Amino acid sequence: MSGAGDQFDAMIDAYLDGRMSRARREDFERLIEQDEELRAQVALQRRIDGVLRERYTPASVDIGKSGRAHWRGWAIAAGVVLAIAAGVYAAFFMPQRAPFDQPSEVYRRLIASGYEPMQVCTDNEAFRAWMERRFDESIVIPDDLAGVELIGWHYKRVLTPRTGVLLAKVDGEEVIVLVERRSSARRLGDQDGLHVYRRDLGGVAMYEVSPLHEARLLPHARRVGG
Numbered sequence: 001m002s003g004a005g006d007q008f009d010a011m012i013d014a015y016l017d018g019r020m021s022r023a024r025r026e027d028f029e030r031l032i033e034q035d036e037e038l039r040a041q042v043a044l045q046r047r048i049d050g051v052l053r054e055r056y057t058p059a060s061v062d063i064g065k066s067g068r069a070h071w072r073g074w075a076i077a078a079g080v081v082l083a084i085a086a087g088v089y090a091a092f093f094m095p096q097r098a099p100f101d102q103p104s105e106v107y108r109r110l111i112a113s114g115y116e117p118m119q120v121c122t123d124n125e126a127f128r129a130w131m132e133r134r135f136d137e138s139i140v141i142p143d144d145l146a147g148v149e150l151i152g153w154h155y156k157r158v159l160t161p162r163t164g165v166l167l168a169k170v171d172g173e174e175v176i177v178l179v180e181r182r183s184s185a186r187r188l189g190d191q192d193g194l195h196v197y198r199r200d201l202g203g204v205a206m207y208e209v210s211p212l213h214e215a216r217l218l219p220h221a222r223r224v225g226g
Contacts, residue, residue, distance in 0.1 A: 012045050036200065095189025100157035103209045104192035106165065107176055110154065115174060117152025117167050128224060134164055135181060137202045141221045147171045148216065159184045170216045177217055178207040 014020050015028050032039050101109075121127050124140045130153055131139045143150055151167040156178075158165070164179035178188075185205035188196045197208040197215035202223055208215045 012042055015042070016046060016049060094187065096186045098158045098186060098188060100161070102191060103158065103178060103188055103196055103207065104194050106156045106158055107194060107209050110167065110176065111174055115151070115167060118154045120152040122150055135179065135204050137204050138224050139201055139204065139221055140224055141217050145220055159186060168217060170210065170212060173211055175208065175210040175212065175217065178209065180205055
């Protein structure tokens with residue numbers, strides 16, 4: 001794993017340094033578009049580079065095409081790289097709080113109130129229609145998954161005042177899926193003994209909030225034709 005990580009680090013450096021051929025750069029940019037994690041790593045490195053360049057490059061240092069090596073050396077000598085990287089990582093990649101109720105709070109309140117949906121949703125067509133009406137996306141979680149019972153939809157104040165909440169049971173355990181437009185998405189982490197799994201699909205972000213140690217609904221979500 002470390003070897004693969006080192007290879008990608010070298011590729012990111014070469015990409016940001018402008019040391020890739022045109023064809024290789026185009027291939028790498030296509031890979032960035034397809035891989036959300038790689039895209040985030042490139043954005044993080046670019047942010048770190050910008051902060052280092054702004055704060056720690058002496059005025060006398062000439063920054064040309066190979067300039068990253070020069071000012072990086074100055075930054076390392078100053079002992080600031082790790083502190084800056086940690087700060088940027090915390091700001092951009094650490095789990096955030098939802099603007100309103102936290103996923104675990106929503107989960108436990110739904111159970112305490114009887115786990116009743118506002119709108120029953122038990123088949124693919126009803127699911128697709130709800131997603132299309134609310135989010136302009138024809139997405140389903142199949143209604144025939146082993147051990148899965150789709151119960152229906154609710155609205156809760158999580159990421160926006162009316163975040164969609166799918167109620168389901170997986171092997172008898174209550175599991176909810178929060179659905180919101182990707183423009184309102186947050187990095188939501190595990191909390192209060194519950195796991196939070198995320199998947200982006202089309203224009204929506206979906207979070208499976210579950211006591212189980214693996215996502216059982218999101219891996220099967222798919223877009224379907226109108």
